[in-house]
Amino acid sequence: MPTAHYEVGDSFPLQFAWRLPEGDYIRAVFQAEVLDLVPEADKYVVRLNKLVAGRQENEDGELKPQETFSSEYWAMVESLVGRKITISYEADDSKAIHMRLATLTGEHNFFSRYEDAEVMAQGLMAAARRRAQEEE
Helix, strand or coil: CCCCCCCCCCEEEEEEEEECCCCCEEEEEEEEEEEEEEHHHCEEEEEEEEEEEEEEECCCCCECCHHHCCHHHHHHHHCCCCCEEEEEHHHHHCCCEEECHHHHHCCCCCCCHHHHHHHHHHHHHHHHHHHHHHHC
């Protein structure tokens, strides 16, 4: 059974890796602040507060000079700062989580689905309040 090693208010490094179309890899480490625990799902709710480290490697794992980094993809990485996500307890071991590129480009909603759900919930609650007022 997975165990949470951090509590609400704690922070830990959370590392993601993406393979780019030309074969390079991007590795990014964020400071993740624990906002909530979801014990039933063995998950944290975290906010990616800060990009603390990053590198780009060629397909052989050799570090590339920063001036050759893909500015387009690094802009996407930087745009993840401030996002809220759910992540399994096992992610707190500081090892890289290998992600599909679609999660970085936004084609997959991994980095937005928590916020999307919050917006949907707020809309549903507002609609319920309107209906309750109309019934009064």
